[in-house]
Amino acid sequence: MSPALIDQFDVSEAIVVVIDILRATTTMCVAFDNGVELMVPVAHIEECAAYKDHGYLIAGERSGEQLEGFDFGNSPFSYTPEAVAGKRIAITTTNGTRAIKAAQERNARAIVVGAFSNISTLAHWLIRQNEHVCLLCAGWRDNLTLEDTIFAGALARKLRNHFNRFQDTCLVAETLFSSANNRKRYFFRNSSHYRRLIHLNLQEEVKYAMRRDTHPVIPMMIGNALYDISANKDDYQDYVQQVLQTQEIVQPVITPAAQQAGKWAQ
Ligand code: 3SL
Numbered sequence: 001m002s003p004a005l006i007d008q009f010d011v012s013e014a015i016v017v018v019i020d021i022l023r024a025t026t027t028m029c030v031a032f033d034n035g036v037e038l039m040v041p042v043a044h045i046e047e048c049a050a051y052k053d054h055g056y057l058i059a060g061e062r063s064g065e066q067l068e069g070f071d072f073g074n075s076p077f078s079y080t081p082e083a084v085a086g087k088r089i090a091i092t093t094t095n096g097t098r099a100i101k102a103a104q105e106r107n108a109r110a111i112v113v114g115a116f117s118n119i120s121t122l123a124h125w126l127i128r129q130n131e132h133v134c135l136l137c138a139g140w141r142d143n144l145t146l147e148d149t150i151f152a153g154a155l156a157r158k159l160r161n162h163f164n165r166f167q168d169t170c171l172v173a174e175t176l177f178s179s180a181n182n183r184k185r186y187f188f189r190n191s192s193h194y195r196r197l198i199h200l201n202l203q204e205e206v207k208y209a210m211r212r213d214t215h216p217v218i219p220m221m222i223g224n225a226l227y228d229i230s231a232n233k234d235d236y237q238d239y240v241q242q243v244l245q246t247q248e249i250v251q252p253v254i255t256p257a258a259q260q261a262g263k264w265a266q
Pocket of ligand 1: 020022023024025093096
């Protein structure tokens with residue numbers, strides 16, 4: 001329901017699906033479908049900006065708005081093939097990248113990115129792995145959000161016949177999805193983040209985020225970056241090893257001030 005609850009689960013034995021429907025994980029799926037090579041999720045603004053000196057494009061969002069001096073914000077419409085194909089992008093967002101980092105810091109067995117746009121591809125892949133799965137909603141500043149919970153319920157529904165046990169939180173999400181399924185627009189429109197995005201004139205982005213199966217990718221954390229494993233999904237472990245052997249890790253040094261900055265201001 002929220003990254004604040006992640007310590008309720010032992011994710012070291014689970015594939016964690018990070019969910020930030022509005023908009024980080026939706027946008028990541030678009031970027032990978034449009035050919036981005038890799039995306040490095042980063043917690044701090046200053047750290048993300050430092051990737052620029054290493055040949056990366058940089059994407060930064062806080063409270064829905066693009067950060068000054070960054071190449072991208074968090075709009076799925078900006079990540080066109082012309083802008084991203086073959087490129088490396090470092091990205092920091094208010095909640096989505098934070099949720100990815102939270103799973104990484106707890107040594108999740110694997111971390112993948114979920115959105116309505118890749119739901120069926122992801123569900124089929126998860127079913128074939130025969131592993132525990134944890135659906136991690138990014139929420140908003142540690143609070144539950146309707147759109148992430150509805151998506152978690154939609155994914156849980158697809159996984160239901162293939163898994164043994166579901167946490168109550170998962171059943172809550174599935175129940176919410178059942179109520180919302182045919183009225184997603186109504187639910188989304190009443191959500192707090194919708195109101196935030198509408199204020200920024202981003203209603204088209206909300207509609208876009210509700211579309212299913214438009215980007216059949218599986219972004220997975222390998223080392224410090226996300227890569228699309230969909231072309232290697234049946235034997236992705238070999239691909240992971242290949243990436244790990246060739247990956248160049250960039251580790252920008254950030255000032256103590258940036259490290260100590262408030263949780264949401266970073
Ligand atoms: O919180 C996040 O990571 C973002 O997805 C929020 S926003 O949709 O860009 O406002």
